[in-house]
Amino acid sequence: xxxxxxxxxxxxxxxxxQPSAELECFDGLVEEDGRRxxxxxxxxxxxxxxxxxxxxxxxxxxxxQQKLEAATVAVVGMGALGTVIANHMARAGxxxxxxxxxxxxxxxxxxxxxxxxxDDARQARPKAVxxxxxxxxxxxxxxxxxxxxHVTAENAEELLDGVDLVLDGTDxxxxxxxxxxxxxxxxxxxxxxxxVSSHGMTAVFIPGKTSCLRCLLxxxxxxxxxxxxxxxxxxxxxxIASFQAVEALKFIVxxxxxxxxxxxxxxxxxxxxxxxxxxxxxPDCPTCGLREYPSLHAAGDxxxxxxxxxxxxxxxxxxxxxxxxxxxxxxxxxxxxxNPYLLKAxxxxxxxxxxxxxxxxxxxxxxxxxxxxxLYDRYVGS
Amino acid sequence: xRIQVSVPLLLSDCTKGKTKFxxxxxxxxxxxxxxxxEYPLLRVHLxxxxxxxxxxxxxxxNDDNIAWLEKLDIPLAAGDKLRVLQAVSGG
Numbered sequence: 001x002x003x004x005x006x007x008x009x010x011x012x013x014x015x016x017x018q019p020s021a022e023l024e025c026f027d028g029l030v031e032e033d034g035r036r037x038x039x040x041x042x043x044x045x046x047x048x049x050x051x052x053x054x055x056x057x058x059x060x061x062x063x064x065q066q067k068l069e070a071a072t073v074a075v076v077g078m079g080a081l082g083t084v085i086a087n088h089m090a091r092a093g094x095x096x097x098x099x100x101x102x103x104x105x106x107x108x109x110x111x112x113x114x115x116x117x118x119d120d121a122r123q124a125r126p127k128a129v130x131x132x133x134x135x136x137x138x139x140x141x142x143x144x145x146x147x148x149x150h151v152t153a154e155n156a157e158e159l160l161d162g163v164d165l166v167l168d169g170t171d172x173x174x175x176x177x178x179x180x181x182x183x184x185x186x187x188x189x190x191x192x193x194x195x196v197s198s199h200g201m202t203a204v205f206i207p208g209k210t211s212c213l214r215c216l217l218x219x220x221x222x223x224x225x226x227x228x229x230x231x232x233x234x235x236x237x238x239x240i241a242s243f244q245a246v247e248a249l250k251f252i253v254x255x256x257x258x259x260x261x262x263x264x265x266x267x268x269x270x271x272x273x274x275x276x277x278x279x280x281x282x283p284d285c286p287t288c289g290l291r292e293y294p295s296l297h298a299a300g301d302x303x304x305x306x307x308x309x310x311x312x313x314x315x316x317x318x319x320x321x322x323x324x325x326x327x328x329x330x331x332x333x334x335x336x337x338x339n340p341y342l343l344k345a346x347x348x349x350x351x352x353x354x355x356x357x358x359x360x361x362x363x364x365x366x367x368x369x370x371x372x373x374x375l376y377d378r379y380v381g382s
Numbered sequence: 383x384r385i386q387v388s389v390p391l392l393l394s395d396c397t398k399g400k401t402k403f404x405x406x407x408x409x410x411x412x413x414x415x416x417x418x419x420e421y422p423l424l425r426v427h428l429x430x431x432x433x434x435x436x437x438x439x440x441x442x443x444n445d446d447n448i449a450w451l452e453k454l455d456i457p458l459a460a461g462d463k464l465r466v467l468q469a470v471s472g473g
Contacts, residue, residue: 077473079473080472080473081473082473168473169473170473171471171472171473172471173438173469173471193473194469194470194471194472194473195470195472195473196392196470196471196472197391197392197472198391199390199391199392199470200470201467201469201470216440216447216469217437217438217469218437218449230392232472265467265470267390267391267401269391270391270401272388272391272401272402274442274465274467276440276442276445276447276465276467277445277446277447279447279449279450280450
């Protein structure tokens with residue numbers, strides 16, 4: 001064992017593709033794999049060494065480092081933005097990191113989603129689980145909670161319970177407006193980021209101090225290009241996510257005066273940068289003005305939802321699925337692959353099903369919701 | 383009055399490949415009308431069939447989103463900027 005091994009314990013040994021012994025269910029799947037108990041303090045000498053360069057930066061210093069260690073931060077969406085943000089948060093020594101994602105790793109993610117590798121794609125690991133494994137190797141002192149779940153009006157408040165800050169790594173405005181509602185209802189700062197093509201945007205929304213995302217967008221929960229329709233290059237993702245991360249650091253260490261107040265818009269191919277004013281808080285805003293939080297009261301998005309640009313329909317089943325049982329059921333008719341978190345089935349009709357333990361099913365190869373529902377009923381059961 | 387207009391790279395196929403150009407108009411309202419007259423392919427990206435600005439489209443006149451302005455009948459000054467942005471959804 002090297003000196004380094006003694007000073008820095010190796011990440012927990014993983015039996016490949018077996019969930020950790022601490023696996024527990026929480027509206028989906030939570031794997032708690034932190035290297036220390038929540039709230040435990042790091043040895044001061046180790047802290048000084050590991051974070052020395054960051055602590056030399058006067059606005060952070062020793063007291064800022066302690067605040068980072070005491071913080072609980074949620075990253076919602078562990079795609080391109082989320083992986084960069086989580087990487088920064090873990091390396092900076094944020095004490096507890098809650099990472100939430102509904103999806104699994106595919107080869108087309110590897111061009112820009114920096115915590116994943118070819119093995120994660122081969123094994124079709126859920127992104128939250130794959131990220132947690134990588135983050136545990138990056139900084140074993142960070143307590144990482146991985147949640148494999150679709151964020152809905154029904155579970156959003158529970159998923160974000162107890163966090164100091166929410167960082168946006170999502171890929172659609174419907175979920176962002178839901179996060180915005182939870183954050184403004186509970187007084188949690190929300191750091192928006194978006195990136196597509198060579199263009200990105202970011203802004204900081206703080207309840208009681210700034211307007212909110214709904215003030216900027218209205219009900220704009222649709223429209224806009226997505227990475228799946230017009231593509232994206234990885235540098236814009238890293239840049240926007242890093243802007244989000246630095247605002248998170250400022251908030252956590254209490255550098256309120258340094259917080260960026262505008263809407264930053266960046267285009268990096270031909271280079272165009274704009275720092276625009278955010279709207280003033282609107283008294284009639286249903287979120288920060290009237291405090292109605294409409295996304296939290298929206299009708300559940302159960303049933304079938306087409307995932308834009310992905311030739312996929314997601315069906316939100318009401319009950320958890322027993323993947324072992326489903327594997328046995330589907331194997332005679334389909335080509336079935338399974339890991340501890342999901343099951344893939346290639347159907348004789350040509351489409352593919354991806355079943356998650358929380359009850360969600362992706363029907364890939366169609367955008368026709370009726371056909372997807374029909375295949376779901378046929379193979380999964382209504 | 384001659385003002386500067388900018389559009390996102392993603393919409394530049396509607397503006398003859400340009401992301402920055404100038405328009406000659408007397409008021410903000412006239413500039414907004416001229417923008418879609420001179421570049422008609424832009425209209426569907428910026429406005430709904432009912433003529434409302436699409437929710438994810440942000441039109442800034444200098445530092446202000448036009449949605450916050452009480453009126454659009456504002457006389458333009460040389461060097462004013464009209465910026466077309468789309469709120470970015472991908473992640």
